[in-house]
Structure formats: C-alpha cells, structure tokens
Amino acid sequence: MGSNGFWCQFDAFAKPLKDFRVQTVSGALVSILSSVVILFLFFSELIAYTTPQAKQEIVVDIDRGRKLLIELDVSYLFIPCTMLNLDTMDSTGEQKIDVNQQIYKTRIDSAGFPIGATRRDDANPSQGKVATKGPDYCGSCYGAESETRKCCNTCKEIQLAYQERHWVVKNLSVFEQCREEQWDDTLANLGSEGCRIQGSLEVNKVAGSFHITPGNSYAADQVHVHNLQGFDGQKLNMSHKIDKLAFGNMYPGQTNPLDGTTMNIVEPAQMVTYYMKLVPTMYVSYNTTTRSLSTVHTNQYSVTWHSKGSPLTSDSSGIPGLFFNYELSPLLVKISYEHNPISVLVHTSGRRTSRTH
Structure with a gap:
C-alpha cells in the first residue's frame, strides 16, 4: 500500500464510484447558492473586521x-x-x-442675497473720514470729550462718547458726523436690508x-x-x-x-x-x-x-x-x-x- 493509500484510510467521507453518481440541476443550484452565501459571509465578516469600531467613554x-x-x-x-x-x-x-x-x-x-462686499468689522470707519477731510481732522464730540477720547470722527464714536458720560442722545441728526453718514436714512429704511x-x-x-x-x-x-x-x-x-x-x-x-x-x-x-x-x-x-x-x-x-x-x-x-x-x-x-x-x-x-x- 502506497503512502496515498495509507492516508486515504482516514477519509471519513468515502466517494462513491463514478457509475453510481447522479448529477442534477437542483444539486447544481444548491451548490452555487451555498458558494455565494459562503463568500458573502466571508467578505462581510472581513469588512466588519477591518472597519474600526467606535468606542465612547x-x-x-x-x-x-x-x-x-x-x-x-x-x-x-x-x-x-x-x-x-x-x-x-x-x-x-x-x-x-x-x-x-x-x-x-x-x-x-x-x-x-449679498449687497456689496464682505467687510471686516474691525475696519476703522474713521480712517475714511480722515482721508477725505485731511490728516489733521478731529471731529467734535459735542462736549463729551474725555482724556481718552479727544476726537469723534464718526456717528458711532459720538454715541460712545455720550455713553461714557451717561448722557442720552435724543436726536442723532443734530451731529454733523451722523448727517454725513445719513444715519436718519438708515433708521428710516430699517427693515429693507439685513x-x-x-x-x-x-x-x-x-x-x-x-x-x-x-x-x-x-x-x-x-x-x-x-x-x-x-x-x-x-x-x-x-x-x-x-x-x-x-x-x-x-x-x-x-x-x-x-x-x-x-x-x-x-x-x-x-x-x-x-x-x-x-x-x-x-x-x-x-x-x-x-x-x-x-x-x-x-x-x-x-x-x-x-x-x-x-x-x-x-x-x-x-x-x-x-x-x-x-x-x-x-x-x-x-x-x-x-x-x-x-x-x-x-x-x-x-x-x-x-x-x-
């Protein structure tokens, strides 16, 4: 008995002779379906294994x-x-x-929808006023000047100066800077832009x-x-x-x-x-x-x-x-x-x- 014959003795699934084998279409379909299921399970488990799992602590x-x-x-x-x-x-x-x-x-x-360009909010609006009225321009604060605020070149700077002194501003149109910035028009048109x-x-x-x-x-x-x-x-x-x-x-x-x-x-x-x-x-x-x-x-x-x-x-x-x-x-x-x-x-x-x- 050769080496192959020796190992064949341990085969628990003996094969019938070819003359006794019957191959059917239904058997082929079962074999194909089983192979597809096995491959699907194998690759799904492989993907699940290779996919990192979220862990929360x-x-x-x-x-x-x-x-x-x-x-x-x-x-x-x-x-x-x-x-x-x-x-x-x-x-x-x-x-x-x-x-x-x-x-x-x-x-x-x-x-x-945008109107004009995006503006950085820390841009100093008084720089434009100084550029149009000269480098030495110093707008009046209308009595609200202080040691830290000598000039008010914009309407907003006037309002801040008044706030620092706890004064009430009743009418912005009396200030030259506010009139030049058309602040009254801005208030009148409130609701037309955002x-x-x-x-x-x-x-x-x-x-x-x-x-x-x-x-x-x-x-x-x-x-x-x-x-x-x-x-x-x-x-x-x-x-x-x-x-x-x-x-x-x-x-x-x-x-x-x-x-x-x-x-x-x-x-x-x-x-x-x-x-x-x-x-x-x-x-x-x-x-x-x-x-x-x-x-x-x-x-x-x-x-x-x-x-x-x-x-x-x-x-x-x-x-x-x-x-x-x-x-x-x-x-x-x-x-x-x-x-x-x-x-x-x-x-x-x-x-x-x-x-x-």
Missing part, C-alpha cells in the same frame, strides 16, 4: 484652562449691519463689548453668553447696558437665519442642532434667547498619512429657545436681539476608534458557520 473633564472656540454664521434678515453689535460675557465677570476681531459683516437683502455676521469668538471655557443686538452697548459700573435711543420698536424685526453655530472644530459626522435654522419672528422687537447645554467631546482618530493619532477637541450641544417682548413695544423687560446662553457639562465624552483583534473574526465566523449547519 465618559470621563470627568479636568481641562478647564483651554479656550472655547465659537464659530458662527448668523443673519438678521431685516436689520442693517450698522445697527448691530456683538457682545460676550461669562460667569467670571469678563465682558467684551462690540467684539469685532475675526468678525465679518455682509449687507444682505431680505432674501439673504446683515450676515460670520466669524469666530474665543472665550473662556466657562458658562457664558454672547448676543447680537441693535443699538449700542457699554459697561457702566460693572453693569452691561444697551442704548436703544432713536429706535422704532415696531420696525425691529428679529427674524433671522443660523447657517452655522459650532462650539469647537467639528469631527467627521458631527451635526449641530441649530445649523440651517430659519426663525420667522412675527412680533416686533422680540428678545430671542437660545439655551444650550454643551458636552465637551474629544475625538481621537488614526491618521493614515502621518501614521499617528489626531485629536479634535470640540463640544456637542442640545438647545431650547424662548422669545419675549421688550420695553419698546410692551411692558416686558426683554432687550430686542438674539441671545445665546451656554453651560458646560462637567463630564467629557471621548470618542475613539479601535480595530477588532483577529480572534473576533475567527470566533464570529465559526459561530456563523455552526449556525448554517
């Missing part, structure tokens, strides 16, 4: 020293850019009045808020004050669109609940407040190009909102504008991806094979 957030990045793209549909200010404040008492760095404003019509505000804010990683409101704001004795002198409350339409509002850089697949939101506010001069609960999130992924781990620090959030009137149109104590209040969770969600070990592939495949039998 919840830990205490101990990193409070990091700054919080806020990226925004908000449009007022019926209030022009010259009337809007953006302020921030937080629970530590820090306030930033009329934030303009990294903020860009674009005039838009009521349909949201403003798109884009950019980013960097604030402390604590509970806080930011708001975009018409009028001028200032701090008086550590109190945040809004001056709405000269505004007709019936013309202040707070309808707006939020194209983007993100707290931190976004990771793949992340969605923000306010992105793409349009709010049509029927009542005039409303105070629209958004309340957001932020959950700090750390997204860790493997960069195949650099063969290293990359980390994205961001925040997921949920939101509710509320609207109420203002003294311009009702007895309510609200301030017309958009207010965004946020609180941070003390817990952090860590999202990471990990590959399955080879034992998972073998175990899963073996389990499915046993089920097919």
Whole structure:
C-alpha cells in the first residue's frame, strides 16, 4: 500500500464510484447558492473586521484652562449691519463689548442675497473720514470729550462718547458726523436690508453668553447696558437665519442642532434667547498619512429657545436681539476608534458557520 493509500484510510467521507453518481440541476443550484452565501459571509465578516469600531467613554473633564472656540454664521434678515453689535460675557465677570476681531459683516437683502462686499468689522470707519477731510481732522464730540477720547470722527464714536458720560442722545441728526453718514436714512429704511455676521469668538471655557443686538452697548459700573435711543420698536424685526453655530472644530459626522435654522419672528422687537447645554467631546482618530493619532477637541450641544417682548413695544423687560446662553457639562465624552483583534473574526465566523449547519 502506497503512502496515498495509507492516508486515504482516514477519509471519513468515502466517494462513491463514478457509475453510481447522479448529477442534477437542483444539486447544481444548491451548490452555487451555498458558494455565494459562503463568500458573502466571508467578505462581510472581513469588512466588519477591518472597519474600526467606535468606542465612547465618559470621563470627568479636568481641562478647564483651554479656550472655547465659537464659530458662527448668523443673519438678521431685516436689520442693517450698522445697527448691530456683538457682545460676550461669562460667569467670571469678563465682558467684551462690540467684539469685532475675526468678525465679518455682509449687507444682505431680505432674501439673504449679498449687497456689496464682505467687510471686516474691525475696519476703522474713521480712517475714511480722515482721508477725505485731511490728516489733521478731529471731529467734535459735542462736549463729551474725555482724556481718552479727544476726537469723534464718526456717528458711532459720538454715541460712545455720550455713553461714557451717561448722557442720552435724543436726536442723532443734530451731529454733523451722523448727517454725513445719513444715519436718519438708515433708521428710516430699517427693515429693507439685513446683515450676515460670520466669524469666530474665543472665550473662556466657562458658562457664558454672547448676543447680537441693535443699538449700542457699554459697561457702566460693572453693569452691561444697551442704548436703544432713536429706535422704532415696531420696525425691529428679529427674524433671522443660523447657517452655522459650532462650539469647537467639528469631527467627521458631527451635526449641530441649530445649523440651517430659519426663525420667522412675527412680533416686533422680540428678545430671542437660545439655551444650550454643551458636552465637551474629544475625538481621537488614526491618521493614515502621518501614521499617528489626531485629536479634535470640540463640544456637542442640545438647545431650547424662548422669545419675549421688550420695553419698546410692551411692558416686558426683554432687550430686542438674539441671545445665546451656554453651560458646560462637567463630564467629557471621548470618542475613539479601535480595530477588532483577529480572534473576533475567527470566533464570529465559526459561530456563523455552526449556525448554517
């Protein structure tokens, strides 16, 4: 007996002679179908094995020293850019009045289409006035001059000077700078154009808020004050669109609940407040190009909102504008991806094979 014959003795599935074999169409179909099922199961398990699995962990957030990045793209549909200010404040008492760095404003019509070019909000409007009236031009502040403010070259600088002295401005048309800027025409045409505000804010990683409101704001004795002198409350339409509002850089697949939101506010001069609960999130992924781990620090959030009137149109104590209040969770969600070990592939495949039998 040869070596092949020796090993053949261990064949538990003896083959019948060829004369006794019967091949049928149904048998061929079963064989083909079985092969397809086996291949499908094999490749599906292989794909599942090679696809990294998301893993989420919840830990205490101990990193409070990091700054919080806020990226925004908000449009007022019926209030022009010259009337809007953006302020921030937080629970530590820090306030930033009329934030303009990294903020860009674009005039838009009521349909949201741009009118003219995008302008960076920290561009100094008084430079153009000085250029037309000479390098030595120093506009009058009409009695509101101070040690820190000797000149008022624009209508807004006059309003700020009056606010610093806690004086009330009843009629802007009496000031030369306001007449040259056609401020009365701007008030008269309120509601015919809007403003798109884009950019980013960097604030402390604590509970806080930011708001975009018409009028001028200032701090008086550590109190945040809004001056709405000269505004007709019936013309202040707070309808707006939020194209983007993100707290931190976004990771793949992340969605923000306010992105793409349009709010049509029927009542005039409303105070629209958004309340957001932020959950700090750390997204860790493997960069195949650099063969290293990359980390994205961001925040997921949920939101509710509320609207109420203002003294311009009702007895309510609200301030017309958009207010965004946020609180941070003390817990952090860590999202990471990990590959399955080879034992998972073998175990899963073996389990499915046993089920097919």
